[in-house]
Amino acid sequence: MEENLDNIRKTLRKYSQEHLLNGYEKLDEVKQRQLLGQIETTDFELINSLYHNTRKELEKSQDVITPIEFLDKDNLNGYYRGFIEKGEKAIRAGQLAAVTMAGGQGTRLGHNGPKGTYDIGLESHKSLFELLSDSLKEQGRKYDVIIPWFIMTSEENNKDTIEFFAKHRNFGYEKDKNLFFFKQGELPMVDTEGKILIGENGLIKSAADGHGGIYESLVKNGMTKKMRELGVEWLFIGGVDNCLVKMVDPLLMGIAIEKQVTAAGKSVVKANPQEKVGVFCKKNGKPSVVEYTEIPEEMAQATDENGELIYGESHILCNLFNINAVERMGSKPLPYHSAFKKATYIDKDGNKVVPDGPNAYKFEAFLFDAFGELDDMAILRVKREEEFAPVKNAAGVDSPETARELYRKFYQL
Numbered sequence: 006m007e008e009n010l011d012n013i014r015k016t017l018r019k020y021s022q023e024h025l026l027n028g029y030e031k032l033d034e035v036k037q038r039q040l041l042g043q044i045e046t047t048d049f050e051l052i053n054s055l056y057h058n059t060r061k062e063l064e065k066s067q068d069v070i071t072p073i074e075f076l077d078k079d080n081l082n083g084y085y086r087g088f089i090e091k092g093e094k095a096i097r098a099g100q101l102a103a104v105t106m107a108g109g110q111g112t113r114l115g116h117n118g119p120k121g122t123y124d125i126g127l128e129s130h131k132s133l134f135e136l137l138s139d140s141l142k143e144q145g146r147k148y149d150v151i152i153p154w155f156i157m158t159s160e161e162n163n164k165d166t167i168e169f170f171a172k173h174r175n176f177g178y179e180k181d182k183n184l185f186f187f188k189q190g191e192l193p194m195v196d197t198e199g200k201i202l203i204g205e206n207g208l209i210k211s212a213a214d215g216h217g218g219i220y221e222s223l224v225k226n227g228m229t230k231k232m233r234e235l236g237v238e239w240l241f242i243g244g245v246d247n248c249l250v251k252m253v254d255p256l257l258m259g260i261a262i263e264k265q266v267t268a269a270g271k272s273v274v275k276a277n278p279q280e281k282v283g284v285f286c287k288k289n290g291k292p293s294v295v296e297y298t299e300i301p302e303e304m305a306q307a308t309d310e311n312g313e314l315i316y317g318e319s320h321i322l323c324n325l326f327n328i329n330a331v332e333r334m335g336s337k338p339l340p341y342h343s344a345f346k347k348a349t350y351i352d353k354d355g356n357k358v359v360p361d362g363p364n365a366y367k368f369e370a371f372l373f374d375a376f377g378e379l380d381d382m383a384i385l386r387v388k389r390e391e392e393f394a395p396v397k398n399a400a401g402v403d404s405p406e407t408a409r410e411l412y413r414k415f416y417q418l
């Protein structure tokens with residue numbers, strides 16, 4: 006262990022991260038081993054470059070953004086039936102799996118515990134997880150199959166999530182048979198000087214690597230392998246916080262199959278040019294999403310001859326992928342974006358610091374940054390009130406209150 010420790014000290018010196026061992030002597034043996042393990046598996050070059058990127062002025066993007074074609078669910082006319090039949094056939098054949106991204110921290114909501122355990126205040130007091138499971142089971146019954154459910158958790162909430170499911174008898178699902186939990190990756194957080202933070206437990210303070218981590222973690226954790234064993238060919242990937250998410254949609258599947266594309270995404274019309282959502286587009290000829298922070302004002306305002314926004318198809322984290330595409334995307338690294346967050350940590354003198362405001366960078370990959378790997382993507386415009394009731398903020402827009410109302414209206418409660 007001593008020799009190992011010497012090597013580790015050398016590495017830390019090289020990257021000016023020696024402070025990581027400041028509290029080492031005070032840790033018990035298990036924690037000491039954990040900390041050394043963390044240090045050994047940290048990619049310091051990556052962290053260094055991510056930190057330096059946060060220092061750079063935002064470079065002006067050279068990307069060429071153009072509109073993307075889409076189909077409107079309300080305007081499919083004669084094609085509707087054909088798509089539905091194709092999709093239903095594939096669902097009945099057990100080709101679909103549902104994947105729920107539940108690894109987020111839900112900071113804006115401020116709920117203590119995994120976001121999926123949140124009760125949006127319906128009379129039934131069902132959690133988001135239960136609402137999702139209700140719809141999944143109902144759809145399964147309709148097509149005479151059990152749709153296997155894969156849930157992405159984070160290192161932070163994995164245990165609580167699994168315990169919550171167990172407490173509710175897995176909502177009728179069978180763990181490791183048709184219900185699977187897996188963990189997404191994480192990356193260390195750094196302060197404004199580029200120093201990696203030590204958390205209250207004496208170990209490196211890490212944070213989930215963003216929803217873009219899903220492809221890699223599906224592959225690394227053997228989930229795509231498991232899906233293949235189950236005969237799955239298509240994965241619907243959605244967020245945990247949209248209580249109207251339609252994970253089983255023959256229309257979306259039928260369109261993907263008929264158009265022979267490896268992915269299909271749902272959009273809703275952007276409420277107004279200023280709405281803070283990303284919109285589907287093409288970036289250098291490939292499917293993509295342009296964030297509201299990135300889209301130039303005149304592009305955000307531009308309308309077509311019918312007065313509709315040209316960049317108006319909001320990305321709502323409701324996408325379907327062929328399993329081959331997921332495996333391909335999972336083998337390529339995605340770019341990381343940084344977010345400045347509030348993080349409690351232990352300083353170099355061993356004191357706990359609870360900051361008043363953001364003090365550290367967290368690095369995240371975005372799901373849609375992988376879309377450029379796809380040959381093409383079919384976009385289906387659906388109705389907001391039928392499929393999109395997100396729970397993001399504690400109050401106001403996209404809050405439990407708005408989601409609850411949409412849910413009640415849709416299910417006529």
Ligand code: UTP
Nearest residue numbers: 106107108109110111112113213215216244245
């Ligand atoms: P958001 O980007 O809205 O993040 O996630 P969030 O964690 O729910 O909320 P804030 O930003 O901290 O307030 C959209 C979806 O992606 C999942 C979330 O659980 C949610 O379903 N997600 C996000 C992950 O699974 N992992 C991540 O690292 C980030």
